Amino acid sequence: MKKALSVFMTSALTVGMLAACGPEEGATSTTPGSGSGGEKPEKLVVWEDKDKGPALDYAIKSFEKEHGIKIEYKEVETTKIQEQLALDGPAGTAPDVVTIPHDNIGPAVTKGLLAELTTTSDETTSRFSESSIDAMTFDGKLYGLPKATETPVLVYNKAFMKEAPKTMDELKAFSEDFTKDGKYGFLALLDNYYFAHGFLSGYGGYVFGEKDGSFDTKDLGVNNAEAVEAVDYINTWYQDKLLPNGIIGENGGSALDGLFNEGKVASVMNGAWSFQGYKAAGIDIGAAPMPKLPNGEPVKTFMGVKGWNVTSFSTNKEWAEKFIDHITNDENAKKRFELTQEIPPNTALLEDPIIKDNELASAVAMQSQDAVPMPSIPEMSEVWPPMQSAVQTVITGKADSKKALDEARKTIEENIKANHSGK
Structure with a gap:
């Protein structure tokens, strides 16, 4: 493991x-x-x-x-x-x-x-x-x-992108030029921890550490310095108005898909489950691994098996x-x-x-x-809501990354202790 x-x-x-x-x-x-x-x-x-x-x-x-x-x-x-x-x-x-x-x-x-x-x-x-x-x-x-x-990748509209960018810096530069008049260069549900995790992990954050071949639920890396840096980076996309607040929350997925299917988005971060719908909408799609992060590391997405x-x-x-x-x-x-x-x-x-x-x-x-x-241990259920709330709190300007992630960790620890026999 x-x-x-x-x-x-x-x-x-x-x-x-x-x-x-x-x-x-x-x-x-x-x-x-x-x-x-x-x-x-x-x-x-x-x-x-x-x-x-x-x-x-x-x-x-x-x-x-x-x-x-x-x-x-x-x-x-x-x-x-x-x-x-x-x-x-x-x-x-x-x-x-x-x-x-x-x-x-x-x-x-x-x-x-x-x-x-x-x-x-x-x-x-x-x-x-x-x-x-x-x-x-x-x-x-x-x-x-x-x-x-299954895991998220970069899905792009070949009418706007001839090939996928190799780095997030390249993708951001493309988005800064392309995003205007109701069109977007890149969309992702980065307020959703499932997608945001790839960035946190790529910077060095983690959920549970490992001890004796098993996950150590007392070793949480969700608020380490690297995780804070990752959320700060995610937030730059919102501060620069490259990701709209309109795709935050539970309706974000349908809003993202709708814009892409309407030909208003050059690229999205999404999984194979989206391919058929995009093709059915008449979009000529390409796909590639997620571009490398500014630190040179890959976006280490969650993998579902x-x-x-x-x-x-x-x-x-x-x-x-x-x-x-x-x-x-x-x-x-x-x-x-x-x-x-x-x-x-x-x-x-x-x-x-x-x-x-x-x-x-x-x-x-x-x-x-x-x-x-994804960790397959029951304690993982305590991670999703606090982490999702933390990222949303940051990108909506209600708290800085360190404060939000510190609070998320505290909540996760309390919920694990209350619901999982203090493991």
């Missing part, structure tokens, strides 16, 4: 159902050491993201053919999976495998909802980026295999583990990318033309190399 902090903003998904095709009859043969008690199950049940179920079909067919185990899946809103598992588990109707954002792993493990992976080999984990495996790890134990990564996890309620844990090994191999990850455009963390695929020659996918893949996974 790396000394880091991290994200997130989990993508919203909705409840639906799809049944996967499988063998007419499940096999009942046994394989020593496989599944609970060596019994091969007739089927495994999987909860998948909304509208992503069909992307499983390719991998399911080969798994069913090889092992004779039917795979059934349904699509469940990821923000409701923990709540649903807590209900379905005791009722005996929980699935064997689920997909959740990595920052939900800590809370899910704490609630007893996920099982540690105990049969996954080093050969399997080595096919993924180190940071994505870190994201699937909680308290030194592996609780899933990664299937997709979606993974496949085995539930603690499964009676077929080893077979469930074998299934997620199968669906995340390079071949199946590549097929999933073709169908969903979700960026796989399989390192072999980063040089595959399907990603390397795809400008948008390549930008996310490259930015992910400098990104840090």
Whole structure:
């Protein structure tokens, strides 16, 4: 695990159902050491993201053919999976495998909802980026295999920018020249800590330090001198009126997207989740890693990792583990990318033309190399509101960076002590 902090903003998904095709009859043969008690199950049940179920079909067919185990899946809103598992588990109707954002792993493990992976080999984990495996790890134990990564990048309108600036200084100079008459050179939701974090981390701020391979919740770097410098830098964009106050707050995202889709913005900081909407609006978009900060360091954005996890309620844990090994191999990850455009963390695929020659996918893949996974510990929930409030307080001129961040740290410490047994 790396000394880091991290994200997130989990993508919203909705409840639906799809049944996967499988063998007419499940096999009942046994394989020593496989599944609970060596019994091969007739089927495994999987909860998948909304509208992503069909992307499983390719991998399911080969798994069913090889092992004779039917795979059934349904699509469940990821923000409701923990709540649903807590209900379905005791009722005996929980699935064997689920997909959740990595920052939900800590809370899910704490609630007893996920099982540690105990049969996954080093050969399997080595096919993924180190940071994505870190994201699937909680308290030194592996609780899933990664299937997709997401992180903000620079998205630009090719009608205004022929190529992406390499540095934030270049981007700021471009914005100073371009921003007028209702048009903007660059927009970002920098009052939102998910996006602002990349700047704080790039300057040397951090959320939690590391101790003995785990996050140390008593070591907070949210208000160190480097974090203060980063927020001061963010504030210069507002002081120079390059970022409008109109995109501050909970409606900032829709305002930013609206302006970009109307052709009034040359570039934005956003994630892969925005690509389809921009293209649908008729914008010819390009994408690149975020430009380097004035200190020469990269913008170390938060990285979200979606993974496949085995539930603690499964009676077929080893077979469930074998299934997620199968669906995340390079071949199946590549097929999933073709169908969903979700960026796989399989390192072999980063040089595959399907990603390397795809400008948008390549930008996310490259930015992910400098990104840090969100801490997946429950205490991270205490970080978001105070830090968001701190940055907003600064850019609206209500306090200086040091005072605002000192107050944020105090609030975070108090909330961790009150809500997490004083860890």
